[in-house]
Amino acid sequence: MFDTVGTSSILDPLDAWGRLRSRGVGRLAVSDNGNPDIFPINYLASADQILIRTAPGTKxxxxxxxxxxxxxxxxxxxxxxxxxxxxxxxxxLTDEESIRAARESPLWSWMPRSTDAFVVITPTEVTGRTFAGH
Amino acid sequence: MFDTVGTSSILDPLDAWGRLRSRGVGRLAVSDNGNPDIFPINYLASADQILIRTAPGTKxxxxxxxxxxxxxxxxxxxxxxxxxxxxxxxxxLTDEESIRAARESPLWSWMPRSTDAFVVITPTEVTGRTFAGH
Structure with missing residues (x-):
């Protein structure tokens, strides 16, 4: 599948953004005191940012x-x-208007909870690769 | 899918290991000077370690x-x-015997390359969660 040894090619940035928007499930890597940690997440990618819903107080x-x-x-x-x-x-997200918009976004409409927190990721870099089949 | 807000439960460690072994595609989170990075990978999980094949000299x-x-x-x-x-x-992996065993493992048999490097992850913690559907 993800053959890091064989043939792969770099995606055009617009193509990478398009594929990002076409999906809603991903994995988020974060740093825990310098040690990598990774979480499966649902997300909603819009034109220039990525929205994630989370429960306040979680790791x-x-x-x-x-x-x-x-x-x-x-x-x-x-x-x-x-x-x-x-x-x-x-x-x-801390301002009322953004939180309201996030709550009404298609990602979260199926399970609204009044206590949810919303986090926005502002990308500094979006890269994509394709991998040849075998 | 991965509803971090709704119901989830912790997997028994043996169950988590079993599910890990049942799959061969994952994502690896690493630290790049303190910044998280993430790579899709193929892996082979055996009884107590995880084998990854990679090309020498890559990021x-x-x-x-x-x-x-x-x-x-x-x-x-x-x-x-x-x-x-x-x-x-x-x-x-640096010793001949381990490299030979890795090269003959089922993960890599479909695309042998003589220059591949093998990396073994020794787990310090394996955790799993299930997420309720909706």
Missing amino acids: LTKLMLNESVALETDHYDAEAAWSVVVKGTARH | LTKLMLNESVALETDHYDAEAAWSVVVKGTARH
């Missing part, structure tokens, strides 16, 4: 803030695979 | 070594999801 919430983060999403089948990685910074 | 190879790593694998469908996270340390 993920703590690790995500004031830290660089990396988010990966991918897709693979028997013939080919691709992966997009976003690097960026995370911040809590 | 992943450099970041993986002398560092803590975290590897995640998961599975989800419309009804439920689970995720297993391994934390551990990575080291290059």
Whole structure:
């Protein structure tokens, strides 16, 4: 699948963004006192940012803030695979208007909870690769 | 899918190991000068360690070594999801016998390359969670 040894090619940035937006499940890598940690997450990628919903007070919430983060999403089948990685910074949404908009976004409508916190990742780098099948 | 807000439960460690061994695709989180980075990888989990093949001289190879790593694998469908996270340390295989065994392992038999390097992750912690469907 993700053959880091064999043939792979770099995606055009617009293509990488498009694939990122086409998916809603990824994994978020964060730093826990310098040690990597990784969490599966649901996300919603819009034009220039990525929205994540989380429960306040969880380990993920703590690790995500004031830290660089990396988010990966991918897709693979028997013939080919691709992966997009976003690097960026995370911040809590704190203003009412943004929180309301996040609550009404398509990602979260199926399970609204009044206590949820929303975190926005602002990308500094989005890269994608395709991997040849075998 | 990975509803970090809703119901989730912790997997028994043996169950987590079993699920880890049942999969061969994951994502590896590493630290790049304190900043998280993440790579999709193929792996082979055996009784007590995880084998990864990589090309010498790549960024992943450099970041993986002398560092803590975290590897995640998961599975989800419309009804439920689970995720297993391994934390551990990575080291290059350097002795002939181990390299030969790695080369003959089922993970790599479909695309042998004489220049591949093998990295073994020795887990210090394996945790798993299930997530309720919705």
